[in-house]
Amino acid sequence: MPDKKTVFHLLIILLLLTACAPTREIERLGIIHTLGIDVTDDGQQIETTMVIFQFDEQAATLTKNVIGQGKTVRGARNDASNQSAYHLASGQMQLQLFGKEAAEQGILPYLNMLVRDATVSDTMFLTVTNQTAKEILTTGRELTEINIGQFLYGVIEQEKNEHKIPRSDLQMFSRTYFEPGQDPWLPVMDIEEELPAIVSMGIFQDDRYVGELSLKEAFYLNLFINxxxxxxxxxxxxxxxxxxxxxxxxxxxxxxxxxxxxxxxxxxxxxxxxxxxxxxxxxxxxxxxxxxxxxxxxxxxxxxxxxxxxxxxxxxxxxxxxxxxxxxxxxxxxxxxxxxxxxxxxxxxxxxxxxxxxxxxxxxxxxxxxxxxxxxxx
Incomplete structure (x- = not known):
């Protein structure tokens, strides 16, 4: 028969094991689908533009854009969260978009955060834009009647499935970057005929965007690789x-x-x-x-x-x-x-x-x- 001290310790352990994780009402969550990254005009901070799903029944639309600034991606995301009524969560992130200036400086620091985040899928698409990510996501939202993040994701997925461009997800970029003897690539998006579209293939030296290929050249690259x-x-x-x-x-x-x-x-x-x-x-x-x-x-x-x-x-x-x-x-x-x-x-x-x-x-x-x-x- 265990003594009272042992029983007390067992009860404490049982209480700790059955403790609940913090919960949040879904109406208070903003689920990040697309994350756009730019550098500010002075080059001192990062600006993030996020397309989020909101489940507030009083909201006019299911999605909205939120913007924040900070020294790091996480800091910019927290800034955006502080300015909105939603707690931003990254569990459904499917696309990360880099403005041209940010891509030319190198995107590895931004990818490190993603790799360390267990809620982010390594099959998430990555892409670059000749403009800023903010311009593509805000202008694209005005031009399309559906979620701009889902629209961009669908464009990339279709081009990949039709074998017109090689894979361009987080897993592929990371593997290529860390393997000496090969450089990464990412599709380049822009506004074309009043809709966001893939216009070329961005070429990287290590993690820095250094030039682009035409879509025909991207096809030849895909044929070489796959x-x-x-x-x-x-x-x-x-x-x-x-x-x-x-x-x-x-x-x-x-x-x-x-x-x-x-x-x-x-x-x-x-x-x-x-x-x-x-x-x-x-x-x-x-x-x-x-x-x-x-x-x-x-x-x-x-x-x-x-x-x-x-x-x-x-x-x-x-x-x-x-x-x-x-x-x-x-x-x-x-x-x-x-x-x-x-x-x-x-x-x-x-x-x-x-x-x-x-x-x-x-x-x-x-x-x-x-x-x-x-x-x-x-």
Missing amino acids: KIAPAPLELSLPREPFQDYMPEKNNDSEESLDIKIQLKGNTKTKLVDKEELRYQTNVKVQFRLDEFSEVIVVEDEKVAELFEKEIAKKMEEEYGSLLRKLQDMQSDPFGFGKYYRLQKKNGEMTSDEWRELYPDISVDFNVDAELIHYGTIQ
Whole structure:
């Protein structure tokens, strides 16, 4: 039979174990869906613009924007919370948007807070804007009839699912940043035709935004990094090789043939000469002809092979131009540094070491293009 002292201690432990966590009425909560980050004009503080869900039945809309400033993201969030009637919680955050100036200074300090927050999903999308995050979120809210945060999230998700851009979530950015030999990327959003849209792909050197790629170049980056399902691609080919297969003779001065194809494929890369820093990238794609700027009859293997040859040649040229552009930016989103690092002793290499070598690499891009369906196309 336990004595009274033991029973007393057991009762205290039982009371502690059954204590309730602090609760808040849902009407008093503002659930953060989207977080925009800018630096203030004087560069001394951070300004956050948050899209929150509010569950107050007296509110006119389900969502609203709240703004705060502080020395840190958490401080700016607390400032916004103090100015509103809601306690801000980050449990449903799905998108973080960085203003251009903040991104150019480096976004790692802002990501550190997210990584340490157990309530934040590592699949949350990250994006950059050519304006300020505040402008995109406030202007976008006026232009769209739905939650601007959900709208932006849906735009990014659709482009990713259609294989037009590579993944751009917190997990992917963090993994790429912390792996020497590869630099991150994020989509760039702007107001286009009175709606927020992805207009380019932002390229980073470590965690700093240093330039951007066109959406076609973003597609090539995605094809290099991932195996992709059929996705649309537009190309301009030389017109002259196809003239004999054009039933409607065109005597104008056009020198190019614009085509739209559906393309799927993947790439394989290897370092073939470590001393000369020479790589070989084999790109294997299958494509279907969708649309031409002129009528072309594709009814035998000879014409099909001509398309395969010209498309492969064009893609090799564009990959070469893209690599030179990235070397000028001193950014390696392709990840050629990873292949070099794997051939070093113990696989060790610093980012600074690769920065010195990267401008001198050469890559042989070999595209194997296969036409999988053809007929008379206009």
